Amino acid sequence: MVEIELDGQKVEVAEGSMVMHAAEKAGTYIPHFCYHKKLSIAANCRMCLVEVEKAPKPMPACATPVTQGMIVRTKSDKAIAAQKSVMEFLLINHPLDCPICDQGGECQLQDLAVGYGGSTSRYEEEKRVVFHKEVGPLISMEEMSRCIHCTRCVRFGQEVAGAMELGMSHRGEHAEIETFLGQTIDSELSGNMIDICPVGALTSKPFRYHARTWELSRRKSVAAHDSSGANLVVQVKNNQVMRVVPLENEEVNECWIADRDRFSYEALNGGDRLTQPMLKQGGEWKTVDWQTALEYVANGLRNIQRDHGANSIGALVSPHSTLEELYLAGALMRGLGSDNIDHRLRHAEFGASEGVRTLGTSIASLSTLQRVLVVGSNLRKDHPLFALRMRHAVRHGAQLNVITSSAAFGHADAWAMPVAQAVLTDASGWAQALADVAAAIAAEKGVAAPVTGNATAQAQAIAKSLLGGERKAVLLGNAAAHAANASSLLALANWIAEQTGATVGYLTEAANTVGAQWVGAQPQTGGKHAGQMLAGGLKAAILLNTEPEFDSAAGSAAAHALGQAEMVVTLSPFKANMAFSDVLLPIAPFTETSGSFVNAEGRLQSFHAVVKPLAETRPAWKVLRVLANLLDIPGVSFETSQEVLARATAKPLVASNATRAAITLTATTAAPVSASIYQLDSIVRRAPSLQLTADARQEVTP
Numbered sequence: 017m018v019e020i021e022l023d024g025q026k027v028e029v030a031e032g033s034m035v036m037h038a039a040e041k042a043g044t045y046i047p048h049f050c051y052h053k054k055l056s057i058a059a060n061c062r063m064c065l066v067e068v069e070k071a072p073k074p075m076p077a078c079a080t081p082v083t084q085g086m087i088v089r090t091k092s093d094k095a096i097a098a099q100k101s102v103m104e105f106l107l108i109n110h111p112l113d114c115p116i117c118d119q120g121g122e123c124q125l126q127d128l129a130v131g132y133g134g135s136t137s138r139y140e141e142e143k144r145v146v147f148h149k150e151v152g153p154l155i156s157m158e159e160m161s162r163c164i165h166c167t168r169c170v171r172f173g174q175e176v177a178g179a180m181e182l183g184m185s186h187r188g189e190h191a192e193i194e195t196f197l198g199q200t201i202d203s204e205l206s207g208n209m210i211d212i213c214p215v216g217a218l219t220s221k222p223f224r225y226h227a228r229t230w231e232l233s234r235r236k237s238v239a240a241h242d243s244s245g246a247n248l249v250v251q252v253k254n255n256q257v258m259r260v261v262p263l264e265n266e267e268v269n270e271c272w273i274a275d276r277d278r279f280s281y282e283a284l285n286g287g288d289r290l291t292q293p294m295l296k297q298g299g300e301w302k303t304v305d306w307q308t309a310l311e312y313v314a315n316g317l318r319n320i321q322r323d324h325g326a327n328s329i330g331a332l333v334s335p336h337s338t339l340e341e342l343y344l345a346g347a348l349m350r351g352l353g354s355d356n357i358d359h360r361l362r363h364a365e366f367g368a369s370e371g372v373r374t375l376g377t378s379i380a381s382l383s384t385l386q387r388v389l390v391v392g393s394n395l396r397k398d399h400p401l402f403a404l405r406m407r408h409a410v411r412h413g414a415q416l417n418v419i420t421s422s423a424a425f426g427h428a429d430a431w432a433m434p435v436a437q438a439v440l441t442d443a444s445g446w447a448q449a450l451a452d453v454a455a456a457i458a459a460e461k462g463v464a465a466p467v468t469g470n471a472t473a474q475a476q477a478i479a480k481s482l483l484g485g486e487r488k489a490v491l492l493g494n495a496a497a498h499a500a501n502a503s504s505l506l507a508l509a510n511w512i513a514e515q516t517g518a519t520v521g522y523l524t525e526a527a528n529t530v531g532a533q534w535v536g537a538q539p540q541t542g543g544k545h546a547g548q549m550l551a552g553g554l555k556a557a558i559l560l561n562t563e564p565e566f567d568s569a570a571g572s573a574a575a576h577a578l579g580q581a582e583m584v585v586t587l588s589p590f591k592a593n594m595a596f597s598d599v600l601l602p603i604a605p606f607t608e609t610s611g612s613f614v615n616a617e618g619r620l621q622s623f624h625a626v627v628k629p630l631a632e633t634r635p636a637w638k639v640l641r642v643l644a645n646l647l648d649i650p651g652v653s654f655e656t657s658q659e660v661l662a663r664a665t666a667k668p669l670v671a672s673n674a675t676r677a678a679i680t681l682t683a684t685t686a687a688p689v690s691a692s693i694y695q696l697d698s699i700v701r702r703a704p705s706l707q708l709t710a711d712a713r714q715e716v717t718p
């Protein structure tokens with residue numbers, strides 16, 4: 017540790033730290049623009065100039081290493097004069113357009129200009145003009161004359177997102193931040209550039225000119241589109257979600273969120289929202305009141321139960337639903353005497369698991385791994401925030417090995433991080449590829465391999481990688497979980513991990529995949545699984561927050577199978593499944609209801625509604641509770657979602673990625689089904705700006 021004196025205060029910081037780090041530790045604010053705690057040091061704005069004793073001139077706090085006994089003054093006359101001089105230079109060419117700037121009210125330059133800017137300008141020449149750039153549907157670069165060349169956006173792309181999509185061209189007064197060759201910004205994390213831009217140069221295109229920051233209410237929430245459980249601040253005006261930004265949580269999402277969490281809110285205000293219960297009568301849809309709709313559903317379920325038995329009734333539920341909704345859906349089914357409920361809509365294998373399958377380690381630990389084997393995943397697109405952490409680990413020396421399909425892997429730079437070894441084969445070959453790695457490990461350690469494998473050169477390289485290092489993980493992706501031989505993949509992964517000292521886990525698919533397992537949203541006593549229900553045979557189907565045609569392995573065949581049922585009830589925020597449903601019940605999306613999600617690492621996070629339910633929309637947990645009451649199902653008379661949560665989580669979460677399944681290397685023709693990054697759930701599918709992106713225009717297959 018090194019001790020310095022900062023504004024008369026003794027501060028101890030690690031050797032190699034900068035003066036800025038010491039100031040942060042001491043709670044002293046030094047004005048800055050280019051410095052960001054998650055990015056490398058550029059020292060190009062010079063706003064953080066401070067006085068260092070014995071230094072001939074002011075020094076940039078962000079780029080001046082601490083030395084023992086150093087004396088620093090951040091608020092001396094010399095330091096303040098230097099900072100004011102820098103501010104004068106920054107404002108020379110800045111356009112006077114604060115009244116129409118979307119950054120107004122939350123602009124770092126605007127705030128610091130109050131304290132360090134002059135009341136008049138000595139500059140009389142014409143200001144420079146930078147022409148706007150078109151970079152895609154999410155980020156607006158209409159006013160690049162505001163840019164102060166801090167290069168935060170450039171460094172974010174290069175260091176955090178892994179793709180340097182922006183750069184600086186030319187020099188001096190001709191310098192510009194731009195993409196090159198007219199390309200668009202296509203990163204799945206691109207919206208974070210908006211957050212870190214200290215001026216109004218990069219702004220949100222969907223939010224542009226919609227509201228002022230001081231008009232917005234800010235409410236905490238949790239992301240509903242993947243298993244990271246990113247923390248959000250949802251900004252609201254006139255009972256409408258206007259903008260979504262990250263809430264910093266170092267253990268979960270740091271200070272970043274994925275674009276689908278940031279921009280999918282557009283769907284919540286779209287014209288496809290279902291606002292009243294609807295019944296199909298004589299082939300035509302008619303709006304009805306809630307009492308009529310619920311009594312129709314209750315009577316229909318009661319009649320089908322009487323005529324065909326409870327086993328003819330089933331529920332297909334989305335793993336993007338809240339813990340409370342999934343618990344009550346299960347309670348409703350089992351209260352009717354049916355065990356036909358499942359959230360595993362994209363799976364091809366439905367073996368009974370011995371515990372709740374999770375990441376097997378903490379999300380934060382992904383940043384510190386030294387050896388990783390990822391199986392059956394398009395990591396960057398499936399889990400952008402996990403990929404971000406893995407990228408950090410690789411930048412610090414970790415070795416990433418991959419077994420996946422060539423379509424998921426893409427070209428050499430598609431993962432936006434160096435990959436040590438990549439075994440590219442279709443899903444039917446993943447088990448054999450793992451067996452080959454196991455054989456190579458067995459040969460290295462002199463033990464018996466679990467199954468016959470060929471220790472190929474690539475398998476040997478992966479084996480040596482996993483046998484080295486200390487912090488290691490074998491991670492199974494969405495496609496591995498969906499595969500027809502998923503249990504064999506898990507068994508092989510467990511053997512490899514046991515021999516190498518790695519953890520085993522799933523990069524779980526949805527916001528509440530772990531929670532769905534926890535509350536038993538899958539058959540417990542031999543009921544029909546999703547594959548059987550989607551193949552037909554149900555007389556009554558309840559669809560909770562899902563569109564099987566897009567959300568299941570059955571695809572378009574699901575519509576035909578469900579069309580054979582006597583009654584299909586869809587609970588959705590949108591006008592969904594209208595071709596084969598008989599009843600549509602409008603339920604609240606995650607922004608309009610209280611609830612809980614359990615992320616990949618098993619972290620339970622609860623949230624409140626950020627806006628009131630739209631029109632006649634009702635929270636799904638209330639709809640399911642009332643429906644259960646109409647069917648005289650005992651034990652579900654909850655008054656609040658917190659009561660449902662307490663009941664649902666009374667049984668502790670037991671995480672286990674163990675399996676006793678026999679390993680089979682028999683090739684299977686059932687390819688796993690995975691949605692592209694912007695087709696994952698009903699909200700994302702209906703977000704107009706996301707559907708205009710490059711990722712939405714090309715399907716991503718595992």
